[in-house]
Amino acid sequence: MLAFILRRLAQALVVMLTVAFIAFMLFQYVGDPVASMLGQDATPEQRELLRAELGLDKPFPVQFARFVGNALQGDFGISLRQGRKVSTLIVERLPATLELSIAAAVVALLVGIPLGVYAALRRGSFGSQVAMTVSLLGVSLPTFLIGILLILVFAVTLKWLPSFGRGDVVSLGGWTTGFLSVDGWAHLVLPAITLSVFQLALILRLVRAEMLEVLRTDYIKFARARGLPNRAVYFGHALKNTLVPVITITGLQLGALIAFAIITETVFQWPGMGLLFIQAVQFADVPVMAAYLCLVALIFVIVNLAVDLLYFAVDPRLRIEKPAGGH
Amino acid sequence: MESPAIKAPGALARFFDGDVWHSFRNSPMAVVAAVIAALCLFSAIFAGWVAPHDPFDLASVNLSDSRLPPAWMEGGTRKFVLGTDDQGRDILSAIMYGARISLFVGFASVLLSMVVGVALGLLSGFAGGKIDALIMRVCDVMLSFPSLLVALLIDGVGRAIFPNADSTLAFGVLIVAISLTGWVQYARTVRGSTLVERNREYVQAARVIGVKPSRIMFRHVLPNVMGPVLVLATIHIASAIITEATLSFLGVGVPPTSPSLGTLIRIGNDFLFSGEWWITIFPGVMLILIALSVNLLGDWLRDALNPRLR
Numbered sequence: 001m002l003a004f005i006l007r008r009l010a011q012a013l014v015v016m017l018t019v020a021f022i023a024f025m026l027f028q029y030v031g032d033p034v035a036s037m038l039g040q041d042a043t044p045e046q047r048e049l050l051r052a053e054l055g056l057d058k059p060f061p062v063q064f065a066r067f068v069g070n071a072l073q074g075d076f077g078i079s080l081r082q083g084r085k086v087s088t089l090i091v092e093r094l095p096a097t098l099e100l101s102i103a104a105a106v107v108a109l110l111v112g113i114p115l116g117v118y119a120a121l122r123r124g125s126f127g128s129q130v131a132m133t134v135s136l137l138g139v140s141l142p143t144f145l146i147g148i149l150l151i152l153v154f155a156v157t158l159k160w161l162p163s164f165g166r167g168d169v170v171s172l173g174g175w176t177t178g179f180l181s182v183d184g185w186a187h188l189v190l191p192a193i194t195l196s197v198f199q200l201a202l203i204l205r206l207v208r209a210e211m212l213e214v215l216r217t218d219y220i221k222f223a224r225a226r227g228l229p230n231r232a233v234y235f236g237h238a239l240k241n242t243l244v245p246v247i248t249i250t251g252l253q254l255g256a257l258i259a260f261a262i263i264t265e266t267v268f269q270w271p272g273m274g275l276l277f278i279q280a281v282q283f284a285d286v287p288v289m290a291a292y293l294c295l296v297a298l299i300f301v302i303v304n305l306a307v308d309l310l311y312f313a314v315d316p317r318l319r320i321e322k323p324a325g326g327h
Numbered sequence: 328m329e330s331p332a333i334k335a336p337g338a339l340a341r342f343f344d345g346d347v348w349h350s351f352r353n354s355p356m357a358v359v360a361a362v363i364a365a366l367c368l369f370s371a372i373f374a375g376w377v378a379p380h381d382p383f384d385l386a387s388v389n390l391s392d393s394r395l396p397p398a399w400m401e402g403g404t405r406k407f408v409l410g411t412d413d414q415g416r417d418i419l420s421a422i423m424y425g426a427r428i429s430l431f432v433g434f435a436s437v438l439l440s441m442v443v444g445v446a447l448g449l450l451s452g453f454a455g456g457k458i459d460a461l462i463m464r465v466c467d468v469m470l471s472f473p474s475l476l477v478a479l480l481i482d483g484v485g486r487a488i489f490p491n492a493d494s495t496l497a498f499g500v501l502i503v504a505i506s507l508t509g510w511v512q513y514a515r516t517v518r519g520s521t522l523v524e525r526n527r528e529y530v531q532a533a534r535v536i537g538v539k540p541s542r543i544m545f546r547h548v549l550p551n552v553m554g555p556v557l558v559l560a561t562i563h564i565a566s567a568i569i570t571e572a573t574l575s576f577l578g579v580g581v582p583p584t585s586p587s588l589g590t591l592i593r594i595g596n597d598f599l600f601s602g603e604w605w606i607t608i609f610p611g612v613m614l615i616l617i618a619l620s621v622n623l624l625g626d627w628l629r630d631a632l633n634p635r636l637r
Contacts, residue, residue: 140615142618260473266576
């Protein structure tokens with residue numbers, strides 16, 4: 001188990017270094033920091049001086065090491081468009097995106113798993129057929145269209161829910177949260193649903209397929225033969241064994257959730273990192289792009305690690321050390 | 328769907344021989360999807376002839392016609408069946424022209440990622456060793472990031488390198504951005520099939536009689552690994568079109584002078600709150616129709632070509 005964790009940590013480190021390298025190359029080859037800092041009429045001497053000051057005259061590995069060192073301290077320089085420190089910008093926007101993504105993941109799991117179980121147990125019933133058809137739509141509809149349709153129905157026509165921004169937020173020592181006010185919750189509803197639709201449909205279909213697979217196995221028949229009530233068989237035995245793939249997919253999809261959050265944030269003008277990143281792409285704001293890239297990669301790596309570790313908690317078969325060959 | 332025919336005319340006969348054609352005729356879903364896809368394709372390709380108006384002809388666009396609702400609503404006229412946008416352009420015509428751009432970007436991206444993916448997959452499976460390991464590691468890294476993020480990043484880099492790009496270059500950057508996220512699946516599929524094929528007798532025979540490796544790769548192995556690739560391409564078309572629409576909706580896709588479906592939805596989104604829902608909803612419906620029908624066709628094709636399901 002320890003060897004496994006160490007190997008996964010080494011892999012994670014390699015991925016992070018690769019991403020850092022890509023971000024570094026962005027800085028190196030996209031735009032000229034000296035020109036953008038000094039303007040047109042700087043003398044060659046001034047340029048050289050600034051070059052030396054920024055360490056741009058050093059050899060490549062030294063510059064890269066310097067970049068990684070700065071990145072580790074959260075220093076990605078200054079946004080070309082807003083003229084503020086990138087780290088400040090990201091920290092400001094981080095809570096909005098995290099709250100939105102977590103809310104969406106919770107909705108997807110709380111609705112997707114029960115519906116998937118239902119669709120598997122009552123296969124062929126009207127309700128489960130509706131669930132399957134709707135989930136097919138959920139997988140194939142583009143996220144931004146779902147958002148627009150929700151706005152049209154619930155914000156424009158029915159005027160039930162707001163569709164713009166985060167509403168009232170409460171500041172808790174640098175972390176702004178919308179969870180503490182009614183207005184914040186109301187603003188969260190539509191974006192969270194929009195973001196969760198794809199995941200929800202995916203989880204529903206996955207749980208259904210896995211449940212159908214598990215219900216056919218011998219130990220389910222055996223559990224029934226022992227006279228266990230249906231509830232214990234379905235939820236104690238069957239559902240528990242479908243959870244490994246569900247955890248994997250949900251974990252891996254957390255990355256997709258962050259990517260789709262870019263779209264959802266644009267549709268609802270949600271002031272998160274996704275909106276910041278889109279504006280950075282539109283205006284070729286390299287420092288912000290690089291910082292976002294590194295941060296997203298870090299979240300990915302952590303989530304993947306956590307998913308691997310969760311396996312051990314859920315699937316006891318993995319806890320047994322593999323017997324060494326040759327005995 | 329015509330895509331397999333376009334990309335590999337030689338395989339036409341094998342693709343639409345008895346079995347597959349029979350399965351198509353017996354699947355009402357596939358027939359309906361094919362009809363819808365064909366209609367969308369037709370109205371998009373021949374937009375210049377079929378569209379009732381030319382939305383880009385400034386002389387024919389009249390501002391006094393702006394924001395007219397669809398014909399069946401109060402205030403709508405039969406001249407503009409699906410209504411008009413804020414500049415008085417006919418929505419129906421704009422959708423046809425927009426679908427043309429969406430389909431063009433979609434098909435071009437699929438073609439490019441197919442060529443790149445198949446070539447790298449063949450190389451990977453055929454050469455083995457370090458080249459194989461390197462290509463597969465790159466695939467792993469690409470797969471661990473959502474394709475939308477990768478496309479956005481490449482698009483952003485493209486914008487930074489060419490700040491004053493003209494529209495041809497902007498299209499090029501966009502197509503490359505979408506393609507670079509899609510080639511991985513082709514590469515993996517082709518590599519898998521190539522590993523199987525390269526040990527077959529016909530490859531050994533070709534090698535024994537002294538055929539050059541490159542010729543074996545392209546003339547002998549390639550035709551035998553193309554089946555799954557074409558199925559993949561059909562399904563990929565829908566996702567490429569949706570990626571394009573998403574990028575355009577986010578404002579980083581096609582140049583604003585040639586609006587695709589995603590751009591139209593983006594423009595219409597601003598008028599949602601003033602009640603002009605048709606400006607954004609109709610392009611959205613067209614996008615869904617294209618994506619769903621192509622997806623259904625792809626699913627059908629996958630099942631029809633899978634011998635285990637027959």
